[in-house]
Amino acid sequence: MAEIINKATRESFGLALCELAKTNKDIVVLDADLSGSTKTGIFAKEFPERFLNCGIAEGNMISVAAGLAACGKIPFAASFAMFATGRAYEQIRNSVAYPALNVKIAGSHAGISVGEDGATHQCCEDIALMKTLPGMAIINPADHWEMTAAVKAAVEYKGPVYLRLGRLAVDSFNDPDNYSFEFGKGITLHEGSDITVIASGIIVKDALDAVRELESQGISARLINIHTIKPIDEEIIIKAAKETGRIVTVEEHSVIGGLGDSVCDVTARNCPVPVTKIGIQDRFGYSGPAKELLKLFGLSKENIAKVVSDIVNNK
C-alpha cells in the first residue's frame, strides 16, 4: 500500500509546475492576483523572471498568454475556475482556442468545495464552458499523483488545455509506483459486473470508497476514473456499458454539460444504457464548509453507494 498524501490538487499543481520549469525553460506562468490560492506562488518564488502577475484582469491575462504562446512559450494562466473560464470565456475562445495556441488554463477552486465563499465563487460550469470549444482538452485530476502527471502531460501536449484544480486537501489513492497517466485514457480503478460508476476529479476517492463498500454488500460495481474529460475515452465507456448495462456518473460539476453528459453522448451513439448523473443539479450553491456542502449535494461515498445499490436492487 502506497503512502497516502493528503494534499489539495492545486498545491500538487504548483509543485509540479515548479519542478518541470527547472528543465523546461519555455514554461511561463500567469496569475490574476490569486497566486497564493492557485499555488502558482510556488513557481513565482523560484522563477520570478518567468512569472507575470496580471492583476485582477483575467481577460487580459488570457490574451497575453495567447501572445506568449504565439512566440513559442508554454504559458500556464491560473485563476479561480469561475474567473478563468467564466470571465475570460470569450478571450479563451477567440485568442486561444480559435488559433489553437499552446496555452494551458488552470482553473482552481472548482466546484462547490470552494465552500464558504458561496455561489459567486463556486464554479460548476467550467467543464461545460470549455467542452464546447473546438480543440480544447480538459483534464480533471483526482489526487496528488494524478495532478503531478497531468501537469507534465499538459506541458507535453501541443495545444490548449484546461486543467481543473481543487481547493480541498484530498487523500491520494493512486500508487506512484504503478500509476501511469495516459492522455485521453480512462483508468479502471475497480472491477465489477453489475453496474459501472464513472467519476472524475477529487470526488473519485469517495467513489472508490463507495464501490469497495458495495462489494462487501455483494454488489459488484466497476469504477472508472476519467481524468481526461475531453477527448473522452469512448472505448472504456462503451465496454462498460456493454458489460454492465448501467452507469452512474459522479462529478463535482453541473450535471448539465459535464462528465455525465459526455458519458451519455458516448452511450447514446454507441450503446444506449440508463445513466444516472450524480452532481450539482440545475441550481446554484451556497455558503458553508466544503465537506458539508459536498455531502448536501450528494457528493459523498454514502450517497454514491446508496444511489448505486438502489439501482442494482431495483433491477
Next chain:
Amino acid sequence: MNSAEIQKLKGLACKARIGAITGTYMAKSGHPGGSLSSADIFTYLYFKEMNADSKNPDDPDRDRFVLSKGHGCPSLYAVLALKGYFPMKELEKLRHVGAMLQGHPDMKGTPGIDMSSGSLGQGASAACGMAAAAKIDGKSYRVYSVLGDGECEEGQIWEAAMFASHYKLDNLCFIVDSNGLQIDGKVEDVAGLCMLKEKFESFGFGTAEIDGHSFEDMENAFNAARNCKGKPFVIIANTVKGKGVSFMENQAGWHGVAPNDEQYAKAIAELEAQLKETEEA
C-alpha cells in the same frame, strides 16, 4: 525619408486601398471605412518600419504585428500581398467559402498574420504577450499593434495598457487609428470616449499624436517610439475614415458596408487617379 521614398509609399498605399475596395466589393461585405483609414499606417509599418520578410514569415526574430481592430484587415491583406506574402488575387476571394483570407485575421491560414484577431480588445493584450515573450527570451524584436479608437471603449484595452506599463514593455508600440467614427456614429457621441493621449499617458505610456496619413509624421513618431526606453509607446494617429474615396470619407455608414457596382467603379477610378499622381510626381 526623401520625397521619392514618400511617393513610393503613397503609391503602395493607393494599391492597398484598391485591394481593400476590390476585396470588399467582391465579398459583398466587409469594412471599407476602417480599412481605408489604416491603409497608410499598414504601408509604413511593412515597407519602412518593421523587420518583416515574406520569404521567412516564421522567423522567430521578426517584428510582430497584431491588428487588434481586426475588421480593418482588407487593407492589411492588400499590404501583405504587396509585400509578397501571397498573391493579390487572393483579395478577390476575400470572405468566400474556402478562401485563405477570412473576414477577420486568421494566423493559422494566412501567411504574414502573426495573431488571429477580430474580437475587439484582445489583440492589444496578445501584443503585450508577444512583447513580454521577447523580454523573457532576451530578444530584440519589436511588437506593433493597431487599435481602433472605438475599440478603446473595451475595458480590456486598459487592462492591456496597465500590463504593458507595469512590465515596462518598451518593445511595444500601439498605434490608435483615431478616425473618430464607429458603427453607431461619432466615438465621442456613442460612449463619450475622449482624451486618448492623456489616458495612455496616465497609464505610463510614451505618446505621440500625428496625422495618420502623413508618412513624415509616422517616421518621426516611430523613431520616437524606438527611442523611448523603459515604457511602452502609443501613437495616436488622427485619420479620416474612408480616406481616399470621396464619398466614403468621414461617413460612419461606410463602416461595414460594401460598395455596389457603381460605387465600386467610382471608388476605383478615384484611387487609380491618386495612384497615377504618385507615379507622375
